[in-house]
Amino acid sequence: DIQMTQSPSxxxxxxxxxxxxxxxxxxxxxxxxxxxxxxxxxxxMLLIYAASSLQSGVPSRFSGSGSGTDFTLTISSLQPExxxxxxxxxxxxxxxxxxxxxxxxx
Amino acid sequence: xxxxxxxxxxxxQPGGSLRLSCAASGFTFSSYWMHWxxxxxxxxLLWVSRIHTDGTSTTYADSVKGRFTISRDxxxxxxxxxxxxxxxxxxAVYYCARGGAFGSHDYWGQGTLVTVSS
Numbered sequence: 401d402i403q404m405t406q407s408p409s410x411x412x413x414x415x416x417x418x419x420x421x422x423x424x425x426x427x428x429x430x431x432x433x434x435x436x437x438x439x440x441x442x443x444x445m446l447l448i449y450a451a452s453s454l455q456s457g458v459p460s461r462f463s464g465s466g467s468g469t470d471f472t473l474t475i476s477s478l479q480p481e482x483x484x485x486x487x488x489x490x491x492x493x494x495x496x497x498x499x500x501x502x503x504x505x506x
Numbered sequence: 507x508x509x510x511x512x513x514x515x516x517x518x519q520p521g522g523s524l525r526l527s528c529a530a531s532g533f534t535f536s537s538y539w540m541h542w543x544x545x546x547x548x549x550x551l552l553w554v555s556r557i558h559t560d561g562t563s564t565t566y567a568d569s570v571k572g573r574f575t576i577s578r579d580x581x582x583x584x585x586x587x588x589x590x591x592x593x594x595x596x597x598a599v600y601y602c603a604r605g606g607a608f609g610s611h612d613y614w615g616q617g618t619l620v621t622v623s624s
Contacts, residue, residue, distance in 0.1 A: 434610040436551075441603055443614035444551065472595040487551055491609020494565060497551040 402426055402490050406498035412506040417478045421501045423471045423488035432492035433471045435464055435474045438500075447486075448473065478503075508613045510602050515618030518592055522622070526587040527556055528602030537559070539605030542587045543618075544598035544616075547589040552598075556605065557585065559564040593620045 403426040413419050423433065431451040433454040447453045448464035451471055461476040475482055483505050488498040514526040517565040528540070544556040555566045564576050575588040583605055599617040606612030 401565075403564045434606055434608065436611075443617055444616070446609070446610050446612050448608065449606065449610040449612075455605070455610075455612065489551075489610070495609060496554075497553065500550045 401495050402429060402496055404488055404490055404496055404498040406486075406488055408468070408501060409499065410502045410504065412504050413478055414506045415478050415480055419475045419503065420471045421479055421486055421488075421503075423466075423498050425469045425490055425492075428468045429490045429492035431467050432467065432490055433464070434489045434491060435462075435473045435488065436487045437482075437484045438487065444487060468470050474490075480505075508604070510604065510613055510615035512600065512602055512615040512618040515600065515620045517621045517623065518595055519624050520592060520622055522592050523588070523590045524592065524620060526589065526600055526602075526618060526620070528585045528587075528616045529583070530583045530604070533604070535583040540576075540578060540585040541603045541605060541611055542576060542585075542600060543603055543611065543614075544596075544600045546595075549598075554600070557589065564570075589620070591597075594622050596620060598623045 407425045407473045430459045433451045435448040438444040447458050463474050485500045485502045487500050509531045511529045541556045557564050557576045561578050572590045578585045599619050601617045602615045603611035604613040
């Protein structure tokens with residue numbers, strides 16, 4: 401099974417900050433990496449698929465990069481509505497999720 | 507507008523059974539893989555199962571294999587998850603999700619809570 405490890409597990413930042421979250425796969429997954437945002441009590445929402453493709457309707461301040469085993473999600477300028485938990489997901493071999501990164505207000 | 511609405515959750519004793527349903531609308535249901543993903547209270551996401559567009563192929567997480575069965579009725583635009591031999595550790599919110607590009611899950615339901623407790 402492919403293990404996905406996100407870092408950091410939690411992060412404090414301020415509105416307007418640039419934030420980067422990292423996801424590492426235990427083996428190569430090409431570009432089969434997706435990112436989700438989840439707010440408390442809500443279902444996850446797809447942000448990025450195929451490592452760097454922005455899902456329709458997602459603000460352009462979100463971007464993804466990487467291939468192979470190392471991937472990043474970047475939020476260029478944090479907005480109040482971006483404070484949430486973020487998950488990566490590999491879809492190369494069946495599927496599995498990272499443990500999540502909780503983004504909190506500093 | 508794509509909508510996925512889960513139902514069927516509730517409180518069940520260990521060893522019991524439940525059947526979850528997910529009613530889909532707003533898209534051509536028979537053209538999409540469908541998935542179930544669960545989230546234990548305060549925990550991360552765990553993929554549970556998936557089903558091919560025509561129901562001929564199914565896959566399960568090791569933790570539920572042999573106990574859970576996914577199925578679909580394309581005439582009713584509904585996907586199901588039959589859960590047998592439930593364990594305390596199956597307690598979670600269960601989400602259905604549509605299979606999207608590159609194996610992503612592009613739409614999710616609101617979830618239904620399953621609590622396994624004596």
